[in-house]
Amino acid sequence: MVINFGAGPAKLPEEVLKSVQESLLNCNGSGVSIMEMSHRSQNYAKIQDAAINDLRELLNVPDNYKILLMQGGGTGQFAAVCLNLMGRTGTADYVVTGAWSAKAAKEAAQYGKVNLVLPKMSNYTSVPRQSSWTLDPNASFVYYCDNETVHGVEFDFVPEIANGVPLVCDMSSNFLSRPIDVNKFGVIFAGAQKNIGPAGTTVVIIREDLIGHHMPNTPSILNFSLMDKEKSLLNTPPTFGIYVMGLVFQWVKRNGGLAGMATNAEIKSKLIYDVIDKSNGFYSCPVDTAVRSRMNIPFRIGNITGVEELEKKFLSQAEDEGMIQLKGHRSVGGIRASLYNAMTVAETKLLANLMLNFYENNNK
Template sequence: MAARNPESVINFAPGPAKIPAEVRKRVQDGIHSINGSGVGILETSHRSSQYTAINKETTDKLRTLLNVPANYKILLMHGGGSGQFSAIPLNLVKGDNPTADYFVTGTWSNKAAKEAEKYCKVNKVLPKMDSYTGVPHQSEWKLNPEASYVYYCENETVHGVEFHDVPDTGKVPLVCDMSSNFLSHEVDVSRYGLIYAGAQKNVGCAGVTIVIVREDLIGHADSKCPIILDYKQMADMDSVYNTPCTVAVYVLGLVLDWIIAQGGIKAMNKNSAAKSSMLYNVIDQSNGFYYCPVKDKFRSRMNVTFRVGGVEGDKKLEEKFIEEASLRGMLSLKGHRSVGGMRASLYNAITTEEAKQLQTFMLEFMKSNVHEQ
């Protein structure tokens, strides 16, 4: 296969996802030397003054961008989202008969709930669904006021379902997986007990997971909790209890610089709305050639899922769509293996112009192939 020019490719991957070209260039420079030290980030000690500064600057930027209150700690942790599936119940469940509430709205919240069952009783807030296409009305929720916390995934990457309102859980701490829409919209951190996000979708590369946790929830870890998942240990050691993923933290800091330069979260929010609207408008006006199974109110702005050739999708048309999109440099549009179809991931680094190119291709593909439907 001939090598592609990176600047001619549009990477719609669901994660690890596109990183802005400006950031990639700065990473290249940092591999050779950071801050004129003569030592590259790949070989910089996590105990050095250079890395200590990177670590602090990165958390400071996060605190400023999200206006994180003073009574919250920002941790940079190992293990990705799956690590937090275990860390959350190990740190937060309490009482003689510990329970936790879980909204199961897709693949990732379902996995989180299954992992939590190892450590506590899990109450599933929602009635069992045959398919994940939205969130049942609040009248159907079954919240436990004695739960240690309520967990939900704000954006499900596989099914393309996104919460656009924050669930009201009363006095029970709210825990949110924001991995796939982190820093794509404004957030009132004070409404949450804990927010976490793997960096590899919206804010960097794989290897670091951001945890924003209220101080009163720290220091209650189960005795069986691995030390690198213990929030108190990580908070006390400024996330450097052991060797962190220094490169991923460095890249995270550079992506935050880029977001700030673009206009901050307000700009990301505006762009997200514009990009997703372009594609949903094509789908909704295609007379059934394209089909999105997700209810309008819960459609993800990050992961636009759809079928080509009708409700069930036409296998030959979908394969043709992937092939022709690839020839135009539009990559990773194939849907998750568990649901099929298409998935266009429109994370922060995807520009409105790139979304426009996909919109144009979708219209042209429909015009050329509607007779085959």
């Protein structure tokens, strides 16, 4: 057995993969594979419509919000959000709390004035309270990343923005992991490959009144207005990814919905954080307790002089026991365990047990 703790492309529910396998040559009785199916066919229309409707139900998306299925991942949306929204006032507020929000802010600077609402941090280990932010009342939008995959920082609150300034949120790595109030956001986007499907599809949820304000030079493929008008079929969509994503949405519904996902996320992350916190410093997580991610847990092993040797030993032992992709992001090093929705409690317990055994055998 192999357990994939990778940050993305990430683990998918086993029963979803089995369903895909069983229908790979004959999707929904069509006689062809989903990978061969025309995106203009009635058979495919049923698949895409069902996926969008199930997502709307799971998140209780209000009627005045559109759901778009786009390409380009989160990085594509760094540009798309600006091209479609920043032209309203020419400026935007960015809350930078990790690597991905920093990249988004850098991209945004090509399209208008970027106001960094927080002083630059030397280390991304916290989320300063909103009372310390410097917001521009004239901003086209306020942007933040709800869960920083690299640094393991997850917001424990939804920002409250005054003056009708829309809130834009990158939820790529914690999408569908807990209930949210969509009404608090102007735009939510999420790359599929971390928590809801294969790489290639990006979900965009946008309030209707924010559509139609794009800059004149906005590429068609990033234009929210055109994508909405064409029902996400402006060009050939990633049909296979959308099909699998739809199966994942149905799996979430069968397994307690977002409340069920949230409960499991708390149980799984607590298993790992408890081992870290009770190890007398053998394991350490740099993130402030209140904003520790439930999805991506970064940690180091041992003291400064022996950390790299111990971490290599831990990773080697983990692979011997079938636990893969636990190496931390190249920019920060260490270990990182990603516990997305598809990761089971039983699988997480195996990692916790490995950590306990490794501690007992190497804590000198």
